[in-house]
Structures are given as C-alpha cells and as structure tokens.
Amino acid sequence: REFESMNDELTQEEYEYAKRLMKIGMILRDFYLGNPCIFYGTEVGLSGWKDPFNRKCFPWGKEDQELLQYQRDIGAFRNCYKSQNSNPKVIYKDSEVFIFKRENKYNSLLVAVNRGNQIRKIELPEEFKKKDYLKFTLNDSTEKQLLPYGGIVIIHKK
Numbered sequence: 513r514e515f516e517s518m519n520d521e522l523t524q525e526e527y528e529y530a531k532r533l534m535k536i537g538m539i540l541r542d543f544y545l546g547n548p549c550i551f552y553g554t555e556v557g558l559s560g561w562k563d564p565f566n567r568k569c570f571p572w573g574k575e576d577q578e579l580l581q582y583q584r585d586i587g588a589f590r591n592c593y594k595s596q597n598s599n600p601k602v603i604y605k606d607s608e609v610f611i612f613k614r615e616n617k618y619n620s621l622l623v624a625v626n627r628g629n630q631i632r633k634i635e636l637p638e639e640f641k642k643k644d645y646l647k648f649t650l651n652d653s654t655e656k657q658l659l660p661y662g663g664i665v666i667i668h669k670k
Contacts, residue, residue, distance in 0.1 A: 522559060531557065532662030535582060535650060536625045539664055542590050543623050544600055544612065555583040589648045593668050594618040603637065609658065613637065620669040626658035633657050636667070645669040 522530065534554070542548045552558070553568070557576030560568050598616035605611070608628025614621045622640050626632050636655055646668040647655070653663035 527557075527559075529661065530559070531576070531579060532651075533627060534579075535662055536627055536664065538583065538586060539623060539625060539666065540610075542586055543593075543614070543621065543666065548590075550583075556580050586648065589646070589666065589668070592646060593621050595621075604634075608632065609634070613640075618670075622665075622667045622669075624653075624658055624665045626653070626660060626663040629660045631657050631659055632663070634665075640667050640669060642669070 534557075538554075541550075553570055556571060557579045558568060558571060594616065595614060596616060596618070598614040598621075600612045600614050603611045603613055603622075608630075609624070609626050609632050611622070611624040611634065613623070620639060622636065624634055634655075634657060640655075648664070648666040648668075650664035651659045651662050653659045653665050655665060655667065657663075658665060
C-alpha cells in the first residue's frame with residue numbers, strides 16, 4: 513500500500529492523455545447502448561489506484577471544470593436525441609476508430625471516435641451528409657476527419 517499511496521498522482525501529461533481517453537469513454541457510455549451511469553467522481557476527474565485509494569473523498573473546490581463542462585455539454589446534446597427503439601449499428605471499427613449510428617422514427621445519430629495517434633479520414637453515410645443536423649465535436653475534429661488522441665464527432669439528424 514505504501515507504493516500505491518506514494519504513486520497515486522499522475523503527471524500532467526498522463527492526466528491529459530487519460531482525460532482524452534475518458535472523454536471517448538463518456539461518449540460511448542452516453543450514446544452506444546443502455547442507460548448511462550456515472551460512477552462517483554468520474555465527471556470531475558477523480559482518479560485513484562487500487563482499493564482503498566480508488567475511493568477518495570470528492571474533490572470539492574478542486575473539480576476539473578473542463579471535464580465537468582464536457583459532461584454537461586454531452587448531457588445536453590444527448591437530451592436532444594430520442595433514443596427510444598434505436599439499437600446501435602456499427603458502421604466501421606478497427607483498433608483505433610469506432611463509428612456507429614442509431615436510428616428510429618424520430619431521428620438519427622452518428623458517433624465517430626478516434627483513440628489512435630494519427631488523423632483518420634472518415635466518410636459519412638449519405639444520410640448524414642446533408643447540413644440539417646446538430647453537431648458535437650472534440651479536438652477540432654470534423655465530419656471528414658478525426659484528429660488523434662480523442663477526436664470525436666457526433667451528428668444528430670432530425
């Protein structure tokens with residue numbers, strides 16, 4: 513336990529990398545399948561090691577405001593989408609990029625994420641190429657390319 517206690521903090525670089533990957537995880541949690549569930553502290557960057565260090569006190573006043581705002585933003589975006597009776601359909605996947613869509617009689621949603629270290633070009637399905645949609649992006653990704661280390665594009669078509 514002494515090792516875990518002394519090595520519980522991430523460097524700033526490690527934390528930023530973990531945060532980019534966590535943002536992808538938050539997107540998949542909120543849009544892929546099922547009801548999203550936020551584990552205590554995830555939304556503000558609470559980190560930890562092994563038990564008992566994974567159950568730290570909530571960091572009141574030291575929350576990661578960027579992560580908290582990100583959680584609010586994707587929550588607001590998700591509230592615009594009616595997911596009733598829409599199962600995800602995988603459009604493309606490899607070890608770095610994952611793209612899926614969800615459709616129902618109300619709307620359609622396309623989600624594309626890149627966890628790799630290179631820019632990845634993407635080709636949208638025809639129904640998502642029209643400009644009548646809402647868009648959520650991260651790390652300056654676009655409908656044509658996902659930037660590395662956490663590039664995200666979500667397109668909601670009504």
